[in-house]
Amino acid sequence: MxxxxxxxxxxxxxxxxxxxxxxxxxxxxxxxxxxxxxxxxxxxxxxxxxxxxxxxxxxxxxxxxxxxxxxxxxxxxxxxxxxxxxxxxxxxxxxxxxxxxxxxxxxxxxxxxxxxxxxxxxxxxxxxxxxxxxxxxxxxxxxxxxxxxxxxxxxxxxxxxxxxxxxxxxxxxxxxxxxxxxxxxxxxxxxxxxxxxxxxxxxxxxxxxxxxxxxxxxxxxxxxxxxxxxxxxxxxxxxxxxxxxxxxxxxxxxxxxxxxxxxxxxxxxxxxxxxxxxxxxxxxxxxxxxxxxxxxxxxxxxxAARHCTDTQAMTPRHPDEQPPEDLGLIPLTVAEIKHLFNATTTPTSSLEHAAHWSAWRRRHQARARWFHHRARLATAYSRSANKWRLPY
Incomplete structure (x- = not known):
């Protein structure tokens, strides 16, 4: 170089x-x-x-x-x-x-x-x-x-x-x-x-x-x-x-x-x-x-793939809301794109195997995000019930 x-x-x-x-x-x-x-x-x-x-x-x-x-x-x-x-x-x-x-x-x-x-x-x-x-x-x-x-x-x-x-x-x-x-x-x-x-x-x-x-x-x-x-x-x-x-x-x-x-x-x-x-x-x-x-x-x-690969479920609106059966997948990220590129250029890698684990990770992240949103709602409702307000 x-x-x-x-x-x-x-x-x-x-x-x-x-x-x-x-x-x-x-x-x-x-x-x-x-x-x-x-x-x-x-x-x-x-x-x-x-x-x-x-x-x-x-x-x-x-x-x-x-x-x-x-x-x-x-x-x-x-x-x-x-x-x-x-x-x-x-x-x-x-x-x-x-x-x-x-x-x-x-x-x-x-x-x-x-x-x-x-x-x-x-x-x-x-x-x-x-x-x-x-x-x-x-x-x-x-x-x-x-x-x-x-x-x-x-x-x-x-x-x-x-x-x-x-x-x-x-x-x-x-x-x-x-x-x-x-x-x-x-x-x-x-x-x-x-x-x-x-x-x-x-x-x-x-x-x-x-x-x-x-x-x-x-x-x-x-x-x-x-x-x-x-x-x-x-x-x-x-x-x-x-x-x-x-x-x-x-x-x-x-x-x-x-x-x-x-x-x-x-x-x-x-x-x-x-x-x-x-x-x-x-x-x-x-x-x-x-x-x-x-x-x-x-x-x-x-x-380019963001809108067609984002299948996440709607975020919860209440802390007691139950999760839907299918929480979807987060959109393809830079890290996932790199994993898939590597799979196509490495002779020992299987693109099908890489795509399977990519979908698994994105589904897991969508599930984690949904429950994070619900946990934040639960915290907000708990504070409201105790008449505690966040400072301005």
Whole structure:
């Protein structure tokens, strides 16, 4: 892979256009398209790899030695999601040290860029390929990047970016408050909060209390999410250009579509070896491109088969409801698509055998989901009977 001659950027562009066209074809008209920015790490033991440094690693749960890569994921509501761009973050000291730069294969024209700036580069490439996004989302790393927010606003791109509680906002009459102070001043009354779902999780809908506050700018808003049990707050800084629809449910839907990127990371790592590269040079990005291509193929097939393979029974409406005789099957997933592909390419595997076990797993998962929904209903009814209410 180090010695091969190929166009890494061109290969990534092909994957990007493939994913967008296939997911758009499988989606219902009008469903949201969201670009999600996030980074994923890979732990390393030595110091001879491009980009390696002691830094915060989400996979390690804290500070550890490793490398970080910034990704752009394309999420189409109701259809699927996949990774469509990647840029490895390289520390400034490696770029400025000529010996390290040569031994790790860094390009001669490489300059230092923050994760927010790398995210901007990924979006530029996506726009050049004709990718159109309703919203861009990301965590606090990207919400705190002033240059990234300015880039998005210059391009008229709506965004819902996570920010810290200490982020300062300019509200009406020029009042400057932190997010926490704004909530304490303007959201004391319970009727200002609304309970809405942020999307479906593995065990049912993920419901939170939500509220929003208008800023001094007519295009900027503060979106607040409150956990219904712990009361923990999460803040989102939102921008919606003039002439675009802006409603609380729409912003909530965009914020809820940030989490699928974690599923893409999990599938990429557990199914295709996204974090298993042993390449030390900067060209290790080629390994990521190949993994993204494999993931894209499975995602596209899962999206195309989603509606015709989803036979799940209706979710229960009462905690005493008895399950139907046939609870159906969940739709084909990326993991199941990979199992079936493997069965067709391995001489010793039987496609009939693989299909049988695939159906068994999907039936078992449909049954587990149905009972998870019923258990959640039972908990809600029990709390209501005891006159206990979830906090707003």
């Amino acid at each position: 180090n010695r091969a001659r190929w166009d890494t950027a061109g290969a990534m562009s092909t994957i990007r256009r493939f994913v967008v066209s296939r997911l758009d074809a499988a989606a219902r008209s009008g469903s949201l398209t969201v670009g999600v920015l996030d980074e994923s790490g890979q732990e390393k033991k030595g110091v001879a790899t491009a980009g390696v440094k002691r830094q915060h690693m989400g996979c390690a749960g804290g500070i550890d030695n490793g490398i970080n890569t910034v990704y752009l994921a394309y999420v189409r509501a109701g259809a699927g999601h996949a990774l469509i761009g990647a840029r490895q973050w390289i520390p400034a000291e490696q770029i400025s040290d000529p010996v390290t730069a040569i031994t790790t294969g860094l390009p001669l024209d490489l300059t230092f860029a923050t994760k927010g700036e790398l995210a901007g580069d990924l979006l530029r490439e996506a726009y050049a390929d004709g990718v159109r996004l309703d919203f861009v989302t990301g965590d606090e790393v990207y919400g705190a990047c002033t240059s990234l927010r300015a880039f998005l606003e210059e391009h008229g791109q709506a965004y819902v970016l996570r920010i810290r509680a200490t982020f300062t906002l300019t509200l009406g009459a020029g009042t400057c408050l932190t997010c926490e102070q704004a909530v304490a001043r303007y959201l004391k009354q319970k009727h200002k909060w609304t309970i809405r779902s942020a999307g479906d999780g593995s065990k049912g809908e993920r419901t939170y209390a939500w509220a929003w506050i208008a800023t001094a700018s007519p295009t900027h808003f503060l979106l607040i999410r409150k956990h219904r049990t712990t009361g923990e707050l999460a803040f989102h800084y939102c921008f919606v250009p003039d002439g675009h629809p802006v409603t609380l449910p729409r912003l909530i839907a965009a914020a809820g579509l940030r989490w699928p990127v974690e599923e893409s990371f999990e599938a990429g790592k557990s199914l295709f070896g996204l974090d298993k590269s042993q390449v030390r040079l900067y060209e290790a990005l080629r390994h990521l491109v190949l993994v993204m291509a494999a993931l894209a193929v499975c995602v596209a097939n899962a999206a």
